[in-house]
Structure formats: C-alpha cells, structure tokens
Amino acid sequence: MSQKVAFHTLGCKLNFSETSTIGKQFLRKGFDIVDYNDHADVYVINTCTVTDNADKECRQVVRRALKNNPNGFVVVTGCYAQLRPEEIAKIDGVDAVLGSNEKFNLFDYMESFEKKDLSCIHVSPTEKLDSFHSSFSTEADNRTRAFFKVQDGCDYKCSFCTIPLARGKSRSADPETVVKEFKELLAAGYKEIILTGVNVGDYGSVLNHNHTLDHDQDYEQGHEPQINLYSLLKMMLKVEGDYRIRISSIEPNLLTDEILELTANEKRMCNHFHIPLQSGSSKILRMMQRRYRTEDYSDLIRRAAGKIDDLGIGVDVIVGFPGETEDDFIETYNFLRDLPISYLHVFTYSERPNTKAMDMEGQVDIVERKKRANMLRILSEKKRREFYERMKGKKMEVLFEYENHDGYMKGFSSNYVRIKALYNSEIINKFAQVKITEVDENICTAENLSINVH
Ligand code: SF4
Structure with missing residues (x-):
C-alpha cells in the first residue's frame, strides 16, 4: 500500500502554490495525498511569518496532525521555519524543520520518515x-x-x-x-x-x-x-x-x-489591481520606509481609474504602526475614504522580531489598534458596496467556478466583483456575459447568462 502525506498551508497564495510543488515531489515518490484531517504517514506544514500568532498556530497544526496519527512524521517548513528553526524544532512532535530553499528538495534531506528522539533542522542562511x-x-x-x-x-x-x-x-x-x-x-x-x-x-x-x-x-x-x-x-x-x-x-x-x-x-x-498603501500619512510611510508619498499614491489611483473602465482597486493598509497618532489615523481614514477604491485588506500592526519598527518609540495600545482596524473594515464594506452598486444594470464578464451552492454558482468578474447566478453546468469555467440585477452584502446577483468567447 502506498504511503500517505497530508499538507497544511498557512499564509498567502504564494505559500499555497509552493505547497503544491512540494506535493508533486511526494507524488513522484509514490505517495498519495490525503486530507490533513486523515491518517497520514507524513504531515507537512508550510508556515507563514505574517500571521500574528505564527508560533501558536504552528503548535495547533502539529497537534492536529498527531491527533490524526500519533506516529505521523511531522515536517515544518516555510517562512516561519526559515526565521525560527530552533523554536519550531522544540515543539513536541516536530520531526524535521526545512528552510525556504530546502523545501523544494525535501527528499534530498529526508532519507526516511522514521521518527527519532531529536528533530532535525536543515535551513540555509538568508543570503x-x-x-x-x-x-x-x-x-x-x-x-x-x-x-x-x-x-x-x-x-x-x-x-x-x-x-x-x-x-x-x-x-x-x-x-x-x-x-x-x-x-x-x-x-x-x-x-x-x-x-x-x-x-x-x-x-x-x-x-x-x-x-x-x-x-x-x-x-x-x-x-x-x-x-x-x-x-x-x-x-x-x-x-x-x-x-x-x-x-x-x-x-x-x-x-x-x-x-x-x-x-x-x-x-x-x-481590470483589477491590488495595490498596497499601508498608511495614508506620509509621515508614517516614511517611518515604514515605503517608496512613495501619499500624493504619489493618490495620483496613481486617480490616473488608473481614469484610464481603465470600471477598474477594481484593492488596498492593503496597516493600522497601529508605532508613532501613528489619532490624527495620523484619521488622515489615513480620510485619504482612503476619498479615493476611488473598491475594498481594503486591513492589517493590525504586530511586532515582528528583527524589524526596525519593533524598536521604534510610540507603540500603539493594542485596544486602540483593534479599534482603528474595525473602523477601516467598516469603511471597506462601504467602499465595496458602493463599487458593487455602480455595477448594477451593467453587463459583465464572469468566470463561474465549479461548486454548486444551494442551486447557485459563484465567480468573479474581471474587476473582482463577486457574482452569483442560478447554477448552470454549461457555463462553468467559461467566460459568461451577465447582467447585474441585485447587490447584497458581499455579492452581486446576475441574470441573462450567455457564453462569451474572447
Ligand atoms: S515590499 Fe515591503 S512589505 Fe512587501 S515583502 Fe517587500 S519588504 Fe515586505
């Protein structure tokens, strides 16, 4: 019987794409890939360093693996593994820690998946x-x-x-x-x-x-x-x-x-861009060592929106960066409110070891950081709703995905509007021309579907 491997990925799409590459190494070696909640011989966890509780999350995911198979071999890799290998190796149940380079040649480092008393670490230096x-x-x-x-x-x-x-x-x-x-x-x-x-x-x-x-x-x-x-x-x-x-x-x-x-x-x-801003205060942008000023950013957004029809624009923003006063935050809030953008991804600042920001003065109180994040999340919902309302009555091209949710299929338009329509298997994974008829919370409803070929 072939051996089984299960994967768990934390973090961004890049990590997901890399987990899939690691998966191919296992398939080539004759492994079957199973769900993380199933009994597997090897569990691979691809970690992230951006998440607030990388350490806690990693421990939880290791525990879940061992619950599914107490004798399972646990490999931890990814950004967090690259930055904190010793810390991870100390987590109960971790058998191997592989850095950002090593994960792509996993079988060069792992001769067998036999559990030993001590976990092994293979991590190259950043350079x-x-x-x-x-x-x-x-x-x-x-x-x-x-x-x-x-x-x-x-x-x-x-x-x-x-x-x-x-x-x-x-x-x-x-x-x-x-x-x-x-x-x-x-x-x-x-x-x-x-x-x-x-x-x-x-x-x-x-x-x-x-x-x-x-x-x-x-x-x-x-x-x-x-x-x-x-x-x-x-x-x-x-x-x-x-x-x-x-x-x-x-x-x-x-x-x-x-x-x-x-x-x-x-x-x-x-016709969609996701463009990180991080702060609407030029003072904070300088402290963040970003490579533009607020006026450069607003010029770009207005130029882009003027050039490209119905452009969808997503924005990353961090609240509670050290030194961000109430006034700086209000500046960010007003800056975003006045820009023709369609949604925000809001991040609450959290300290990361080995960063300049960690040693900066003026750390913002955690409760205040959360309050600011909530305010921007509400602004994001408002922006999204306004953008979706603008699409009402328009003809749009949607790529519907495979799932059937209670008789509906869902998909995204080119400008990143989430759209649902009555399920029709003929239209799945084809570019469909639709008309937006209704706007709900976070989704538009469409009708008059016809298949469109570019
Ligand atoms: S651009 Fe800045 S925030 Fe983005 S990965 Fe590079 S250093 Fe990090």
Whole structure:
C-alpha cells in the first residue's frame, strides 16, 4: 500500500502554490495525498511569518496532525521555519524543520520518515536564498483559477516586514519558462492565471538573459530591451486562447503607465489591481520606509481609474504602526475614504522580531489598534458596496467556478466583483456575459447568462 502525506498551508497564495510543488515531489515518490484531517504517514506544514500568532498556530497544526496519527512524521517548513528553526524544532512532535530553499528538495534531506528522539533542522542562511523554484496552485476543488508564481523574495526594506529575511533577495522565473508553464496551465483548462510572488511588480529584477522581446520603446531608444513585468505580460499575451491574467498584488511605485495602458487596451488583462498603501500619512510611510508619498499614491489611483473602465482597486493598509497618532489615523481614514477604491485588506500592526519598527518609540495600545482596524473594515464594506452598486444594470464578464451552492454558482468578474447566478453546468469555467440585477452584502446577483468567447 502506498504511503500517505497530508499538507497544511498557512499564509498567502504564494505559500499555497509552493505547497503544491512540494506535493508533486511526494507524488513522484509514490505517495498519495490525503486530507490533513486523515491518517497520514507524513504531515507537512508550510508556515507563514505574517500571521500574528505564527508560533501558536504552528503548535495547533502539529497537534492536529498527531491527533490524526500519533506516529505521523511531522515536517515544518516555510517562512516561519526559515526565521525560527530552533523554536519550531522544540515543539513536541516536530520531526524535521526545512528552510525556504530546502523545501523544494525535501527528499534530498529526508532519507526516511522514521521518527527519532531529536528533530532535525536543515535551513540555509538568508543570503543563500537565491534560487528560483517555479510553482502554481489552484484553490481547492477549483479548476478555474491558477496561482502562478513568477517571482520570489524582496529587496525592499519596509521597517515592519520580515519577509525579505524569510525569502531572500528578489529573483524571477525565466520568461521563457513562464510562457511555457503558462501554456501548460491553459492546456490543463485554467481560464484565469493569477501572477503571484512576494513583489511581483519587481519581476525581472535579477534576470540577465539575452531574450528577444517586443519592447518597442527600448529598441527605438537604442537600449537593450529590459525584462520587466510589462514585457513579461506582453510575451504571455502573445499566447492565443480564451483566458485572462490577473496580477495578485503590485507595489504602487512599480505599477507603470505602460502596464496601465496595456490593461486599458487588452481585454485579457483583468481590470483589477491590488495595490498596497499601508498608511495614508506620509509621515508614517516614511517611518515604514515605503517608496512613495501619499500624493504619489493618490495620483496613481486617480490616473488608473481614469484610464481603465470600471477598474477594481484593492488596498492593503496597516493600522497601529508605532508613532501613528489619532490624527495620523484619521488622515489615513480620510485619504482612503476619498479615493476611488473598491475594498481594503486591513492589517493590525504586530511586532515582528528583527524589524526596525519593533524598536521604534510610540507603540500603539493594542485596544486602540483593534479599534482603528474595525473602523477601516467598516469603511471597506462601504467602499465595496458602493463599487458593487455602480455595477448594477451593467453587463459583465464572469468566470463561474465549479461548486454548486444551494442551486447557485459563484465567480468573479474581471474587476473582482463577486457574482452569483442560478447554477448552470454549461457555463462553468467559461467566460459568461451577465447582467447585474441585485447587490447584497458581499455579492452581486446576475441574470441573462450567455457564453462569451474572447
Ligand atoms: S515590499 Fe515591503 S512589505 Fe512587501 S515583502 Fe517587500 S519588504 Fe515586505
């Protein structure tokens, strides 16, 4: 009988895509993948460092594994494992800790999955995190949208962030490999490809290839063509087919006018951007060591919204950063209220070891941080509702997903509006033209469905 492995992933889509790559290593070795709540021989936990209680969460997930099989071999990997290997190795029941590089060659480090008295640690230092491992994943039971990693690591130095320590320097997938894997994803039936990475907009930063790119401007100016996210998108869009491309998130200073133009003129580019802001106070942005001022951000948002029809814009924001006074927070609140954005992802600041922010003065009281986060979450609901209301009566293109929820199917439009309609298996995983008729809490209802081909 084949051995069984189960996975649990914490954190972002990038982690999910990487878990899927680790899964392939096990499949190649003849393992079956089972649910995390089932009896497995090996449990792999892919951790995150951004979550507030990485340590507590990790312990809980280890306990769950051992409840399912007390003799199960537990491997912990991911960002938290890279940053705190010794701490994790001390957790009861953990057999192996693998760093960010090692997880991609798991079987080189694990000769057997026999439990021993002491757990083993294989973690390279941060400066050795320089290789690129491509990966992609899909949401559970969803063969509609694929998360496709094209970039890893980050060279920025935001004062609150430990990701560069956990993931190393910015590096990118070779563009030809990206195009090849992109074609494979399309051939496998995925219709929406979501480009992911730690800092996707920085794509190409450390590539040094002699690729022939269709980057007219560079040629005209006599420069060697540069490889960047824009040129990668142009290469991908040369592939024929019925698909759309979404950029998972992009730093405001990297969202160039050429990407905006491309999005405005190319139907296969989703008219949706997720653009981290983090604070609406330039004072706080400086302390965060972000690379733009509030006025740069608002110019960008207004320029983008003016250029691209019905553009959906999501924004990350952190509240309670050290030194954020009530007035600074109100500045952030008003700044966001007045921008044409469609939703927020609100994060409550929490201290991370080895960050500059941890030692800053003016730490904000926890209760106050939570209060500010709640205020912004309410603002986010209001913004989303307003944006959805604007879509009422409009014709939109939706990609409906596989599940049938009480007679309804759900999906997203290109501009990231969640839409439901009466279930119709003919329309699943096809681009459907719909008309929005109603807006509820967090979803629009649509009718008049017809299949649309790009
Ligand atoms: S851009 Fe800033 S917040 Fe984002 S991963 Fe890099 S250092 Fe962290």
